[in-house]
Amino acid sequence: MNINFTFSSISLGVVKLFMLMAAGYFTYNRKLVDEIFLDKLSLLLVRVIFPALIISKIVTHFSFSEYRMWWALPLSAVIFCLAGMGVGAIVFRVLGLKGPVREFMCASGFQNCGYLPMTLILFSFTQTVADKLLIYVFLFVVGFNLLMWSVIPLFLSRELRKSFRPGHLFTPPVVATVFALLWVAVFGKESMPAVIIEPLGLLGQAAFPLAMMVLGAYLCRYQAHIPENKMPIISGVILKLLLFPVIVIGVLFFLPLGRDLKFFLFLESIMPSAVSLVIVGAYTGADNRFFSSMIFYSHLAAIFIIPLWLEVFHLVFKT
Numbered sequence: 001m002n003i004n005f006t007f008s009s010i011s012l013g014v015v016k017l018f019m020l021m022a023a024g025y026f027t028y029n030r031k032l033v034d035e036i037f038l039d040k041l042s043l044l045l046v047r048v049i050f051p052a053l054i055i056s057k058i059v060t061h062f063s064f065s066e067y068r069m070w071w072a073l074p075l076s077a078v079i080f081c082l083a084g085m086g087v088g089a090i091v092f093r094v095l096g097l098k099g100p101v102r103e104f105m106c107a108s109g110f111q112n113c114g115y116l117p118m119t120l121i122l123f124s125f126t127q128t129v130a131d132k133l134l135i136y137v138f139l140f141v142v143g144f145n146l147l148m149w150s151v152i153p154l155f156l157s158r159e160l161r162k163s164f165r166p167g168h169l170f171t172p173p174v175v176a177t178v179f180a181l182l183w184v185a186v187f188g189k190e191s192m193p194a195v196i197i198e199p200l201g202l203l204g205q206a207a208f209p210l211a212m213m214v215l216g217a218y219l220c221r222y223q224a225h226i227p228e229n230k231m232p233i234i235s236g237v238i239l240k241l242l243l244f245p246v247i248v249i250g251v252l253f254f255l256p257l258g259r260d261l262k263f264f265l266f267l268e269s270i271m272p273s274a275v276s277l278v279i280v281g282a283y284t285g286a287d288n289r290f291f292s293s294m295i296f297y298s299h300l301a302a303i304f305i306i307p308l309w310l311e312v313f314h315l316v317f318k319t
Contacts, residue, residue: 013119014303020209024216038217042282045211046149051176053204054145056197057138058180063189070139076265077113077143084109084244091239092232099232100287102156103277107294108239110148111271114141115208120267120306129260136264142177148276149173156286211275215295218278224292232290236273237298241305245270249316259317270309272298 027033033041064070088108092101114137121133149171170178183192219225227233248269252262273295281288 013116014299014306016119017116017212017299020212021216021219024213024218025220026216027213028217028220033217035221038214038221039282041210041214042279045207045214045279046283047172049203049207049210050149051172052200053207054141054173054176055180055183056201056204058142058177059183059192059197060190060201061135061138062181062184064185067135067139073136073139074143074146077140077268078147080111080248080268081109081144081147083247084111084240087244087247088236088239091235091243095231095235097232097235099229100290102158103281103287103290103294104232104236106152106156106277107236107273107291107298108244110144110152110274110277111240111268112274112299113137113144113268113271115211115275116271116302117267132260133264136261140264140268142181144274145173145177148274148280153280153284156280156284211279215275215278215292218282218288219292219296222289222292224289224296227293227297228289233293233297236294237301240273240298241270241301245309249313253316262317263313266313267310270302270306272302 028038062070085105085108088105089101091097091108092104097104117137118134121130121137125133153171245266249266252266255262257265273291275295277286278288278291278295280286281291
């Protein structure tokens, strides 16, 4: 696989995220939106816009016949998230950190697995390579969504053990994922009528800028640049962007996978904390000030660390 990128092109993808976040930050700072509107907008993202994006992308780009091992990528996402949470729990305990342990675990386990990789892929690779990697992203996100929008809200609200029911798994994004996969299985890729798929696609396109603006507004609301406790943030960023990639690249070195798949999995391992966490935190009562600070500083560090890690990948997996 021909991998062609520069430090500036990779960093540009992260900088664009910050520009959209800045728009949301100043929108909230100038009182153009209030807390009630912001929380309602978060619900709109979860219940309407994200499901529209999921359906439009899977039905348009995915085919079971073209990706016979498709299930391995959602499974990889689940393994990544759970492993990251496990490492986060260990680090939190070993370092004796003070703060929200559940939020620390989630910020350690869940990465920006969709929008940021998609942006970097589109800016860094030829169209043929980019198309293949984007399908990997869509499949990986399936496993991510299954945890993010079902189990994690229960985990953060401390309701997982005492009130979990199978129905809790079927949140709108998860239902959209299952529906889209069933549609492709029955009717095939690109089979949804244009009168349906085109409005869904247009609605889904709003997910990226709107989610980033909502995040920026939450960063302002919770004063993300001024963390309440610095040590958990510093430890979390080091774990997410340095320790976890070391573990992943060590495992990938011994796995009999193609270079393109190894590259994709490693790319996912070096992503900063998921922006979706602050949206989940808004309706679960989680510590969104911690989430906001962790997201802000991990993305800020990622501007410099991601290009360096990709150079390491070239050195380790030379062709």
